[in-house]
Amino acid sequence: MFTILYTLSLVLALIGIFGMISQKNLIKILISLNILETGVNLFLVTAGWSAEANVPIITGKLGLPSAVNFVDPLPQALVLTSIVIGLGVTTVALALILRYYRKTGNLTLEPSEFQSGGER
Amino acid sequence: MNTYLTLLIILPVFAAFLMYFFRKADNWINIAIMSFVTLFGTVSSLVMLFSQGSEVVALGGWKPPYGIVLVGDRLSLIFVALIYLITYLIAQFGGIERTKVNDHKSGALFMLLTAAAAGMILTGDLFNFFVFMELAAISSYVLIAKGGCRSSYTGALKYIFTGGLASMLMLLGIGILYNTTGTLNIAHLMLRIGLVGDSLRWLALGLVLCGILLKMEVFPFNLWVPESYKGAPAGMKIVLGSILSTVGGYTLIRLYPILIQNPGLIKMLLPLALLSLILAELAAYREKHINRLLGYSSAGQMALVMLAILFGGRMGIYAAIFIVIAHALAKAVLFFVGAHFKKSTDSSMWESYRGLSKTSPIGAVLFTVAALSLTGIPGMMGFWGKLSMIGAGLASAKYFSIGIILIITIVEGVYFLRISGTLYQSNESDVKAKASYLLIPAVILVLIIVLIGFWPGCISKIINGGVSAAERSSEYAKLVLDYLL
Numbered sequence: 001m002f003t004i005l006y007t008l009s010l011v012l013a014l015i016g017i018f019g020m021i022s023q024k025n026l027i028k029i030l031i032s033l034n035i036l037e038t039g040v041n042l043f044l045v046t047a048g049w050s051a052e053a054n055v056p057i058i059t060g061k062l063g064l065p066s067a068v069n070f071v072d073p074l075p076q077a078l079v080l081t082s083i084v085i086g087l088g089v090t091t092v093a094l095a096l097i098l099r100y101y102r103k104t105g106n107l108t109l110e111p112s113e114f115q116s117g118g119e120r
Numbered sequence: 121m122n123t124y125l126t127l128l129i130i131l132p133v134f135a136a137f138l139m140y141f142f143r144k145a146d147n148w149i150n151i152a153i154m155s156f157v158t159l160f161g162t163v164s165s166l167v168m169l170f171s172q173g174s175e176v177v178a179l180g181g182w183k184p185p186y187g188i189v190l191v192g193d194r195l196s197l198i199f200v201a202l203i204y205l206i207t208y209l210i211a212q213f214g215g216i217e218r219t220k221v222n223d224h225k226s227g228a229l230f231m232l233l234t235a236a237a238a239g240m241i242l243t244g245d246l247f248n249f250f251v252f253m254e255l256a257a258i259s260s261y262v263l264i265a266k267g268g269c270r271s272s273y274t275g276a277l278k279y280i281f282t283g284g285l286a287s288m289l290m291l292l293g294i295g296i297l298y299n300t301t302g303t304l305n306i307a308h309l310m311l312r313i314g315l316v317g318d319s320l321r322w323l324a325l326g327l328v329l330c331g332i333l334l335k336m337e338v339f340p341f342n343l344w345v346p347e348s349y350k351g352a353p354a355g356m357k358i359v360l361g362s363i364l365s366t367v368g369g370y371t372l373i374r375l376y377p378i379l380i381q382n383p384g385l386i387k388m389l390l391p392l393a394l395l396s397l398i399l400a401e402l403a404a405y406r407e408k409h410i411n412r413l414l415g416y417s418s419a420g421q422m423a424l425v426m427l428a429i430l431f432g433g434r435m436g437i438y439a440a441i442f443i444v445i446a447h448a449l450a451k452a453v454l455f456f457v458g459a460h461f462k463k464s465t466d467s468s469m470w471e472s473y474r475g476l477s478k479t480s481p482i483g484a485v486l487f488t489v490a491a492l493s494l495t496g497i498p499g500m501m502g503f504w505g506k507l508s509m510i511g512a513g514l515a516s517a518k519y520f521s522i523g524i525i526l527i528i529t530i531v532e533g534v535y536f537l538r539i540s541g542t543l544y545q546s547n548e549s550d551v552k553a554k555a556s557y558l559l560i561p562a563v564i565l566v567l568i569i570v571l572i573g574f575w576p577g578c579i580s581k582i583i584n585g586g587v588s589a590a591e592r593s594s595e596y597a598k599l600v601l602d603y604l605l
């Protein structure tokens with residue numbers, strides 16, 4: 001089960017990386033970045049997961065063995081943070097893409113801009 | 121004393137929120153807030169550095185390997201003082217009109233960036249480092265785009281995508297490290313990294329390095345450099361060149377005890393650093409746009425820092441710290457003077473600066489001195505860094521790399537002296553010097569460069585303290601995990 005989860009999350013991350021490299025459209029690159037993020041987040045959650053363990057929430061029944069045996073909560077906290085950061089990056093990127101579109105009228109970074117542009 | 125370390129991160133964040141309430145007020149209030157906060161940071165970190173040295177704050181009272189720690193030791197305090205000094209100069213002297221950190225939105229972002237940079241240096245936790253890195257990244261995306269022209273947006277978008285890719289790879293690496301060692305605390309990691317199998321350790325460290333190399337502008341993570349440096353507002357250029365790359369360099373120095381346990385990884389990184397050095401400096405040699413040229417030169421200098429760390433040993437780390445500091449100071453001078461030239465001639469092409477030494481004699485002198493220091497001419501600060509770097513290379517018998525470094529230094533000298541030569545050519549044009557206030561911070565920084573250049577003894581004690589703190593993992597681990605060992 002672990003192997004499947006790890007493999008799937010890494011495959012998702014690789015799909016994202018492939019998309020970021022192969023796509024030209026800015027929105028599609030951004031979506032690929034989000035796919036990569038999801039893959040990495042799933043990988044992190046998997047790291048703390050265990051089939052027999054419980055949800056890491058302390059309930060009233062603390063004395064019971066089932067309540068003591070819970071999954072590692074740290075990766076979940078990390079993923080929560082990383083999701084929020086991902087949201088922020090996506091928002092900023094979308095706003096910038098919108099500005100870029102209004103300024104230039106297209107949604108791709110022109111190859112000519114990789115070379116020396118004109119004077120500012 | 122404990123609270124000062126936390127204040128270094130909290131105060132700028134607080135100032136950023138405060139600025140919202142003064143959005144309708146005059147500019148000088150914002151500038152006053154920013155200057156006060158950054159000046160406080162500079163003074164208090166210098167006081168801590170000179171008074172006793174090391175300090176560890178366990179946030180929330182959680183003991184080190186479990187909670188997040190802030191570590192202000194002899195190494196990190198040097199760099200906090202350095203970045204606060206530069207942010208102070210930007211806030212105080214560059215804040216008027218030109219650098220666009222004047223309106224409250226840019227001011228708030230600039231303060232968040234300062235907090236994030238200080239946090240990246242002070243934190244002792246790898247995931248916390250990642251969070252601060254993203255905070256710095258998001259603020260810098262927006263600040264670059266504030267330039268408002270086409271290349272600002274292009275640069276910011278490229279930075280977002282390379283930055284997003286690199287930071288996600290870094291997060292994956294952090295995940296693998298946590299999975300295998302069970303800790304995120306950097307000091308704890310230094311002790312436990314040996315337990316991980318070879319290939320997995322390479323993978324994890326390589327992924328973590330992606331994020332750091334992005335900040336250091338090392339090839340292949342520096343595709344965003346030319347456009348961002350061209351399009352960013354002047355204050356942001358200084359931040360990119362002197363603060364963010366400094367933070368990247370610091371992190372690599374901090375991780376040295378972990379890196380040194382992986383000779384294979386070092387063998388892999390060495391060609392990368394050399395390639396980055398050659399490509400960046402050759403690109404700078406061909407460049408006509410002054411800001412892009414300075415950006416390429418930053419990338420080259422940071423590759424030099426990486427080489428110094430890879431050479432290893434006390435001497436290598438000494439060289440790395442020295443070059444990072446010398447680069448941060450000199451690059452800030454060059455950008456301040458460059459902004460002054462741009463304002464005076466209304467052009468960013470250095471070929472049009474012909475004869476500017478007549479209109480702005482001080483500017484021309486400052487530019488030349490900073491350029492000479494970057495190249496490593498004796499009597500300037502950069503010389504001592506390059507000297508100990510070559511010593512480190514000889515000690516570790518990396519003769520091929522030394523040869524390349526020396527050749528590239530000549531290239532660097534040629535393209536900087538070409539600009540200085542242009543400044544001193546005679547020309548009949550009658551341009552007026554504008555925005556001369558930008559020269560004040562440059563004068564201050566050049567005085568520091570020359571002082572250290574002629575009398576390196578005045579900071580070598582502090583740097584040696586930093587070297588000891590960086591070199592031995594045992595010292596850092598003992599500081600952070602004192603009660604465990």
